[in-house]
Amino acid sequence: MAGILLVEDDPSVRTGLELALARQGHSITAFGTGEEALEHIRARRPEIVILDVMLPGIDGVEVCRRIRKLDSLPIILLTALGDDLDVVVGLEAGADDYVIKPVEPRVLDARIRAILRRMESASTDRITFGDLMIDRGALKVTLDGREVHLTPTELRLLLELVRHPGQVLNRRYLLRSVWDHTHVADSRLVDACVQRIRAKIEPTPGDPVYIHTVRGFGYRFSGP
Known part of the structure; x- marks a missing residue:
């Protein structure tokens, strides 16, 4: 389906999402920091970025801003329940959608497929x-x-x-x-x-x- 860049610092969450999305047919590249993600995007452009807001070093909102300076590729934010400010700031920074953590893989896959349909229309x-x-x-x-x-x-x-x-x-x-x-x-x-x-x-x-x-x-x- 899609070539996805997943940016999540929690190893267990990252591995779980990698496995779940791979079972849906997506190709996943995963990193734990925003710095690694930005370096990867410059070298090899993904189709979609799934980006945790709370990251060590450069946080997800700043990563989103920097991506938007380089590219218009779709970005889905992962945000904690109740962090409405993070959602608003992330959307203003250029994110296309968001999913509340803990993430339900079926919900995330549905959001990915919706973005793919928008890209193909x-x-x-x-x-x-x-x-x-x-x-x-x-x-x-x-x-x-x-x-x-x-x-x-x-x-x-x-x-x-x-x-x-x-x-x-x-x-x-x-x-x-x-x-x-x-x-x-x-x-x-x-x-x-x-x-x-x-x-x-x-x-x-x-x-x-x-x-x-x-x-x-x-x-x-x-x-x-």
Whole structure:
């Protein structure tokens, strides 16, 4: 299935996840520190990174930030139960999804497969809104002629919004259609992802032209 980089400092947890994910057909490379993971990514790019937040040395959030400076590859955070601040900071740093520890391998595998589906989804048309051009076939976004580098999740969310121009899409719908989530508490995934997209495509992210917030409901996409 996927070439996965697993970063987890607890040897027993790391070994357990390696075995469980390997049984699901994934190819796993595992490290116990963020430093080792970053070195590996520079040498050999994985398809997905599964990243523990609490790591010795460089913590998972900082590893996430550094990965985002290099690449848009998908990142799933492993975070302890109740560490909501870690989740929020990690999502703001560029993570695509998160799983609460102790990790249920079936849940983690489902999140991985959802990301793989997002990476494979494509269409065959180009859409232009002002200076923003979205090529659904090439899965490429350009702004004023310059390519905008979006993660697979950011791209999938943008495509979902663009499919319904002028319509308000609530967070529950977006969670289901983009992340395959059904739990409304995960709505911060949507908010953080919208913020990251705005930072990349909006001339003034605080005063958006393309993705508008409809308070109490969700988000609406419209051209300038």
